[in-house]
Every structure is written in C-alpha cells, then in structure tokens.
Amino acid sequence: MSTILVAGATGSIGHLVVEEALSEGYTVRALVRDPAKAARILPPATEIAVGDVTRPQTLPAAVEGADAIILTLGSDAGGSSPEDVDYGGVRNLLEALAGRRVRVVLMTAIGDTSRAAGYGHLLDWKRRSERLVRASGLPYTIVRPGWFDYAGPDEHRLVALQGDTRRTGTPADGAVARRQIAQVLVHALSSDAAVGKTFELVAEKGPATEDFDEFFAPLAPDRSGSLDGVRDEENMPLAQEPEQVRADLAAVGGA
Numbered sequence: 001m002s003t004i005l006v007a008g009a010t011g012s013i014g015h016l017v018v019e020e021a022l023s024e025g026y027t028v029r030a031l032v033r034d035p036a037k038a039a040r041i042l043p044p045a046t047e048i049a050v051g052d053v054t055r056p057q058t059l060p061a062a063v064e065g066a067d068a069i070i071l072t073l074g075s076d077a078g079g080s081s082p083e084d085v086d087y088g089g090v091r092n093l094l095e096a097l098a099g100r101r102v103r104v105v106l107m108t109a110i111g112d113t114s115r116a117a118g119y120g121h122l123l124d125w126k127r128r129s130e131r132l133v134r135a136s137g138l139p140y141t142i143v144r145p146g147w148f149d150y151a152g153p154d155e156h157r158l159v160a161l162q163g164d165t166r167r168t169g170t171p172a173d174g175a176v177a178r179r180q181i182a183q184v185l186v187h188a189l190s191s192d193a194a195v196g197k198t199f200e201l202v203a204e205k206g207p208a209t210e211d212f213d214e215f216f217a218p219l220a221p222d223r224s225g226s227l228d229g230v231r232d233e234e235n236m237p238l239a240q241e242p243e244q245v246r247a248d249l250a251a252v253g254g255a
Contacts, residue, residue: 053089150175157206174202
C-alpha cells in the first residue's frame with residue numbers, strides 16, 4: 001500500500017500519525033475541516049483533503065485512491081457528540097468506500113467495554129465504532145490506548161493487553177505516550193501479524209519497542225463473525241442496541 005488517509009489528522013494523535021507515516025515512506029492524505037489549521041500543524045508533504053466526517057457527501061473524494069485509513073477520531077468540548085463523530089464518522093467513512101477494500105486501523109480507548117455511567121456514554125459509542133469496523137469485513141486492527149502521556153520517564157516498553165479488564169477510568173488503567181500510539185497505528189498497516197486483532201496499549205518500564213511484528217504476533221485474533229474483541233465481556237447485547245445502530249451494522253456488513 002502507498003496512500004494512507006488519516007481521519008482526525010489535526011488532533012493530538014492524528015498529527016503524529018501523519019508525521020510517522022511520512023517518515024515510513026507513505027503518501028499521506030489528511031482529512032481536515034480547516035485547511036488553514038492543517039497548513040500550520042502538518043508537514044508540507046501532506047496531501048490535504050477537505051471534508052467533515054459528519055457530512056457524508058464530503059467523503060467520497062477523500063477516500064478515492066486510498067489504500068488504507070487510520071481513524072483517530074474524537075469528539076470534543078466544542079459541541080461535537082460521540083455519536084456523531086466517534087461513531088458516525090467511522091460509519092460515514094466506511095460507507096464512502098462503497099465496497100472498496102482497504103486496510104483500516106481504528107484508535108478507540110482502553111476501558112471502552114466497561115458500560116460505566118457518565119463517561120461510559122462516550123465509551124459506548126467508541127465500542128460501537130469498533131463493531132462497525134469488524135462487521136465491515138475489511139482487514140483491520142483496533143487499538144485501545146491507555147491514558148495519554150501519563151507514563152513515567154522510564155516506561156517505554158509497549159505492552160498489548162486483551163479482554164479490556166482495566167476499567168477504573170483513571171491512569172491506573174495504564175498509560176502510553178502519544179508518539180508511541182502513533183507508531184503502533186502506522187506499523188499495524190504493514191504487519192500481517194496485526195490483522196484482525198483488537199488490543200489495549202500501555203507502556204511499562206523498559207526500552208522502547210522496535211520490532212512491531214514481534215509485538216503484534218502473540219495477540220489472539222478476534223473471533224470470526226464476532227462484533228466484539230476476542231476476550232471482551234459480552235455485556236452489550238445486540239438486541240438491546242438502538243435501532244439505528246443495528247441498521248448501520250447490517251448496512252456496513254452488506255457493503
């Protein structure tokens with residue numbers, strides 16, 4: 001593959017993904033709402049595609065010719081909702097592909113299967129976005145990072161967990177540097193060992209991870225046909241999901 005579309009490209013992880021992908025030799029296309037902001041933040045070599053994940057009509061041109069998509073979407077305090085951005089943005093991009101087969105890497109969050117009250121509303125929509133990606137039938141990797149930048153100065157060794165059992169909603173669940181998250185997202189694209197896998201990402205004491213095939217290889221793949229990660233708790237019954245979510249899953253799965 002050669003051309004990567006980065007959604008969420010001007011965010012705190014997305015702009016690092018753009019830098020990492022360019023350093024790895026990819027052609028990088030950034031999906032942005034504000035090209036002036038993108039020009040200030042992103043390297044000059046970045047291709048710019050102006051669009052908005054909440055406006056489906058702006059997306060077909062952005063995905064045209066892309067071999068892979070890295071999704072680092074996140075709603076913010078400015079009024080965007082998790083349903084519209086974290087979930088709806090993923091749905092709209094998958095639909096914009098119109099059946100084209102691309103590699104997908106999705107960033108969500110550690111603890112997104114907790115069903116916790118309050119903050120859990122955001123996490124539920126992130127989990128639903130994961131389900132869309134799995135239902136799509138596209139080759140994917142789903143990464144659930146721990147807390148950004150809370151890792152200690154000697155904590156550089158990346159650790160992948162499965163089952164999403166760390167659910168305190170605090171940095172005690174694990175932390176990892178933003179740039180290391182970006183590295184994992186980009187290296188997942190070129191590793192066959194990362195395909196079809198969902199994992200939580202944290203950092204522990206030790207030297208930085210360098211061999212990413214070796215990092216991905218021990219992970220168990222998600223179960224074929226399952227909407228959830230391989231060891232996730234089955235606590236979100238499909239029959240109890242909103243009608244629109246069930247319709248979206250059926251539509252994406254039939255694309």
